Amino acid sequence: MAFIEFRDVTFRYSGAPEPVLKGVNVAIDEGEFVGVFGDAKSTFCLCISGAIPHLIAGEMHGDVIVGGIMTRESRVSELARMVGTVLQDPENQLFNLSVEGDVVFALENLCVPREEMEERLVEALELVRMLPYRHHVPTELSGGQKQRVAIASVLVARPKVLVLDEPVRELDPLGGNEVFEVLTRMKEQGTTIIIADNDPERIAPLATKMLLIEQGRVQCFEEPRRFYELVHDNPRLRLPQIVDLYFRVKEPLNLHNRVPLTVEEGVETFGR
């Protein structure tokens, strides 16, 4: 049985004429790293965390099941123990006057005993390499550092699933790299990661599956190489540069190798 399952999910925002998700059926196994592209990415992510239907006004049909729990029938706080959600703007996810205050915030809300907090705080900050900054005021941090603290603030609850909604959109390239280093470590630890983004450059090499949603429906849900073989000519999809190059020269050069996802693989592919 899949760890995260969307069963015929349709969702319309309050006041919107049309649903943004229409009959979505997706099954994600534990430990997978899934990149979500196209339309309604944020909506998809918010369905996993339970924000839809509990916190966001709208009409939902179908079921989302996470770790055996139906999101519609549980509370957001229960899901928060299992699903950590990181939003776009790190500035709006840090509410306290110190980094350590932000990181323990979820633990305090979830009534974790005080004796456990220190260990979890240090563990989370070490994962994101922000332990030296634990006493800093959030306003003193760079964008990448803030987003890493935001990630730590959800990792501290030891979630099985990490959902990230365009986490590097507001960051500079260096900040983005810092965040993806953290995600690489999380993936190695076996955390299920769902990341919605428009930039596949960093996601494709890490992803086990990639999902494209267009006009509310799932167009493609495959492992990255197969994904690009199927949708590389979709004009709305940005391709990693190496993938774009591959498909441009595939026929002229009569290439039959597998689709390269990184520059190193590209060197190997074109070198032959």
Next chain:
Amino acid sequence: MKEKYTIPLTKMSVKDWPGRTDSQGLVGALMVSLAMIGLLQFGERLDTLLFGGLFPVSGRVIAHTMIGLGTALYGGVGGFIVSEINPLIATATGTSPIAPFWLITNGSQVIAMLLAGRITKDVISWKNCILYAAICTVFMIVLYIPLHIFYFHMPWSKLIPMYSFQAAVAFPSASVLVRALLQVVKNAGFVRE
């Protein structure tokens, strides 16, 4: 499925007290309060020139407007957050040491908007905004003057002309500004009816 958190704004109902007490109500009211602090900076010079801040004309207009806006959007509890956080922050940042005086005066403006809403039943209307400004003016005379006498030992014969001047400026300005801002917020889609 029942939709969540739809607060009928144009029809003030029993939801005006305590109003919206969820996270969004709390944070929204805080943002209105912080916006008020930011806007108060623009009128600071005028207010300091006019009796050293004892009778803040610009501050009065902005306070009436923003507290009225916060109360209309989020109800009584949200309104009190807007009105009471401002003096505390002003004191905590050392920018206005007589701010504790405003804890009482600001709170009365929340009651003014709640009363106006109960009477008119339509918070965004001109009738409501003018009534709100009128009740604030009455509170200014009835409540502020005794507080001023108690806090600063000001002679009441001098307070009346000064407060009259404040009221003459604040009453029309605040009623227009509150109405305009409520309409803007509604048009921007923050109000669900």
Next chain:
Amino acid sequence: MARFLYLQAQEKKSFLTQMHPITAMVLVAAIVIVVFSTLNLYVYGALFLLLLGAAYFGKLPMKSLLAVVLVVAPLVFFITLIQVLAQTEDIVFTWYVLGRAITFSRYGFILGLQVAFRVILLAMTMTIFFMAVHPVRMTKALYDAGVNFKYAYAFSLALRFLPLVLSDLATINNAQKSRGYDIDRQNFIIRTFRLMPLAVPLILSGLRRAEIIALAMDLRGFCAYDKRTFYVDVQPSRWDPIIRWGALALALIFVAVAIWSPAI
């Protein structure tokens, strides 16, 4: 905008910064009661020295404390001036302007100074309180005292986002200037009343931000349960009840003495 007072004080641990927040509040209340129960300059002078001493030995930044006193200076001037002109007892000088008499009262001058001193003392008291008490400790103390966490937390949340909102306002001001609306070039009277082009974007961006912040807080379980645990530990010491009751008792005794004794 002044840097947050508590940030300036937090580097140095002292009896003031380690004091239980509720005890600090009770002491503030006691001082406020004393200040409002008398206008005696000697009492005010003693309180002034007491506050200065507490700040000094409590290792609080004295420059910031005195800067706050300077902020009150225009207010102090006007309070005294109004009293000098308004009071009719003990007139020392009369000046005729356009047939109208403007009197200068010695009684008004002394009363003005007394009230001004009162304002200074209250300003100093509140400033010392906010320097000494960390907002997080205050939140915990208020929660322990029975205040709903949402409201106990509001002040801390406001302090966190104030710099952001002010930064947004500066950005909006610059954006409007680039569109030809330069409020900074107007005189301060016009500036006061033509705030809509700044107020509207500021409020709307604030409300949008509020939606996201609230969502992020809820996704971290904010106020999901009636109770919560705390990382910060704020426990009253055995001295706290003594200090609290002692301070209140002294304040009430002073009030009684002030009522009965005309000298005070």
